[in-house]
Amino acid sequence: MVVRKPIKNLHLSILPPDGKVRVSSPLYMKDDAIRTLIATRIPWIHKQKAKFEAQERQTKREYISGESHYFLGKRYRLEVVHENISPRVSLKNKKMIMLQVPPNSTLSRREQTLLDWYRSELRLISGELLEAWQQRIGVSVESWGIKRMKTRWGTCNQKARRIWLNLELAKKPLASIEYVVVHELVHLIEKKHNDRFVNLMTSHLPKWRSSKEELNRFMLAHETWASQVK
Numbered sequence: 001m002v003v004r005k006p007i008k009n010l011h012l013s014i015l016p017p018d019g020k021v022r023v024s025s026p027l028y029m030k031d032d033a034i035r036t037l038i039a040t041r042i043p044w045i046h047k048q049k050a051k052f053e054a055q056e057r058q059t060k061r062e063y064i065s066g067e068s069h070y071f072l073g074k075r076y077r078l079e080v081v082h083e084n085i086s087p088r089v090s091l092k093n094k095k096m097i098m099l100q101v102p103p104n105s106t107l108s109r110r111e112q113t114l115l116d117w118y119r120s121e122l123r124l125i126s127g128e129l130l131e132a133w134q135q136r137i138g139v140s141v142e143s144w145g146i147k148r149m150k151t152r153w154g155t156c157n158q159k160a161r162r163i164w165l166n167l168e169l170a171k172k173p174l175a176s177i178e179y180v181v182v183h184e185l186v187h188l189i190e191k192k193h194n195d196r197f198v199n200l201m202t203s204h205l206p207k208w209r210s211s212k213e214e215l216n217r218f219m220l221a222h223e224t225w226a227s228q229v230k
Contacts, residue, residue, distance in 0.1 A: 002034060010037050012045070013151050019049030022151075051216065063110035069097055071121070073173030080110065089117035118170035119146055125174070126165055129181045137204055139188040153215065154180040156187035172215055179211035 002023045011024040025034055038045075061067060067078045076097040083100055087109070092098045101110055123146060134140050142161040149155070149166045156163050163184045169177050182205045190197040201208045 004029075010034065012038070012041055014045065014048040015151055021045055061111070063099065063107055063114065069114070070171035071097065071118075072125075072170070073176070087113040089114055115167065119167055122146055122165070122167065122170040122177075125177060126169075126181060129178055130163075130185070133178075133182055133185055133204075137182070137185050137189070139185055141185070141188070154184045156184040158188055158191050161188060173211075175207075175211045176215035179205065179208050179215065182208065 001020060002025055004025050004027050007024060007026050010026070010029065013022045013024070014020070015022055021038075023034060023038065061069070063078065063080065065078060065080045068075050069078050070076070071091070076091070077095060079092065079096050079098050081098060081100045082103045082105070084102055085100060087099075087101045087105075089100070090098050097114075099110060099114060101113060126144070126146070130141065130144060140161070141163050144163040144165070146165050146167050148168070149164070153166045153169060154164060165177075165180060165184075169180060182201065186197060186200045186204065190200060205211070
């Protein structure tokens with residue numbers, strides 16, 4: 001799939017769940033040039049598609065008692081309690097996520113309640129990490145936020161100094177969240193994934209490669225909202 005945009009360079013993305021190849025191309029680039037550039041990345045494309053095929057995925061969630069749901073890399077059993085109160089979520093006994101919703105709540109209502117809780121928890125964790133790492137790296141962001149993304153764990157707009165984090169990170173280990181935060185903050189210094197970027201990552205977070213590998217090995221959600229950080 002080729003998408004032409006007012007950009008300077010060609011970008012390749014491998015999209016879940018079946019590894020579709022998306023090419024973001026400059027408006028002026030001709031088809032033959034795009035084909036030639038893609039041909040040089042065939043081994044990388046096959047490697048990424050193989051990773052998607054090998055990753056374990058959850059079955060479709062119905063948000064009912066007994067289901068497994070993840071938070072900060074740990075698996076919890078969901079307990080749905082129907083009460084005439086405002087929807088809320090809490091952790092119980094370090095093994096259970098309690099989802100309290102009104103009687104006859106719909107699947108979408110239960111899902112949204114849990115997603116809102118994930119967002120709130122991730123915002124607290126990410127806020128602390130961003131504050132600490134901005135000081136360590138010596139950079140500052142103008143704004144940051146959390147949203148569901150299909151092809152990135154995080155994004156950085158260097159010019160606007162804006163960072164977005166994928167909501168799915170709330171389900172991943174804390175070290176993985178920290179890795180993504182540092183990854184995006186380093187992009188404020190170096191936009192490309194070149195040697196300078198790698199050296200900066202290594203100097204600030206020496207074990208970043210193992211955190212990246214753990215993140216990309218972790219079970220994907222049924223919706224497959226998350227892909228790999230390139």
